[in-house]
Amino acid sequence: MMLTHFEAMLLFAFLVSVAFGCLTRKTAAERVKSTAVAFGLFVFVSVAIGWLMYPFSR
Amino acid sequence: MTEADANPIEQPVPGIALVAVAAAWLVPGLGHLILRRWGRAMIFFFCVGALAVTGLLLRGNVFSLHSADAFDFLGYLADLGSGMFFFIAKAVERTGPDVSRAAGDYGTRFLAAAGVINVLCVFDAYEIGCGIKN
Numbered sequence: 470m471m472l473t474h475f476e477a478m479l480l481f482a483f484l485v486s487v488a489f490g491c492l493t494r495k496t497a498a499e500r501v502k503s504t505a506v507a508f509g510l511f512v513f514v515s516v517a518i519g520w521l522m523y524p525f526s527r
Numbered sequence: 528m529t530e531a532d533a534n535p536i537e538q539p540v541p542g543i544a545l546v547a548v549a550a551a552w553l554v555p556g557l558g559h560l561i562l563r564r565w566g567r568a569m570i571f572f573f574c575v576g577a578l579a580v581t582g583l584l585l586r587g588n589v590f591s592l593h594s595a596d597a598f599d600f601l602g603y604l605a606d607l608g609s610g611m612f613f614f615i616a617k618a619v620e621r622t623g624p625d626v627s628r629a630a631g632d633y634g635t636r637f638l639a640a641a642g643v644i645n646v647l648c649v650f651d652a653y654e655i656g657c658g659i660k661n
Contacts, residue, residue, distance in 0.1 A: 470584035470630075477633045480581060481640065488574040488644045491567050492651055495661065 482511035544656025551652040553610045555645045558652030571648045578641035579612035587634020588624035589616045602635070608642030608649075 472480070490504035543561070551558025556572030559565075583589070590603035606613050616638065625631040654660040 470581070472585065472630065474629060477585070477630070481578070481637060484574045484578050485640060485644065487570060488647070491570050492647055
């Protein structure tokens with residue numbers, strides 16, 4: 470199976486966010502919102518850490 | 528209307544929590560299915576299954592009980608959490624892990640995440656079975 474690093478991160482973030490959203494919230498609307506927020510934070514923090522590490526990568 | 532409102536279990540049935548816990552560990556989502564939480568059951572099965580299958584396809588490391596060090600043993604415990612997916616991964620993993628590439632290392636994390644999330648689902652099923660949570 471071939472996935473780029475970014476695709477693997479997106480897939481991981483999506484699946485974990487959905488599971489966390491369903492575990493921690495009661496209503497469907499709250500779950501969707503929680504999933505979206507968690508997914509966005511996963512992606513944002515991952516990209517931010519990537520850029521923070523960029524100066525040390527070479 | 529929440530899922531629990533649609534399918535209420537008014538009084539917790541004695542022993543159902545333990546049955547749900549065992550079922551939830553063995554087959555992700557089955558515990559919630561027993562407790563009549565259809566939506567959550569499908570979502571948990573999909574999430575845990577997708578993580579485990581992706582981890583396996585990325586050729587992640589499926590740890591065994593007889594591991595070299597303590598961290599490998601922790602990895603084994605995390606993998607074991609995914610229940611049937613752990614045993615399936617063990618059975619179908621013929622070529623072994625390939626952690627020499629980043630993808631293989633990601634696969635190891637996917638497999639561990641599947642197990643840890645399923646353990647959280649087991650706790651959730653226990654709380655629902657005991658009547659602590661809807």
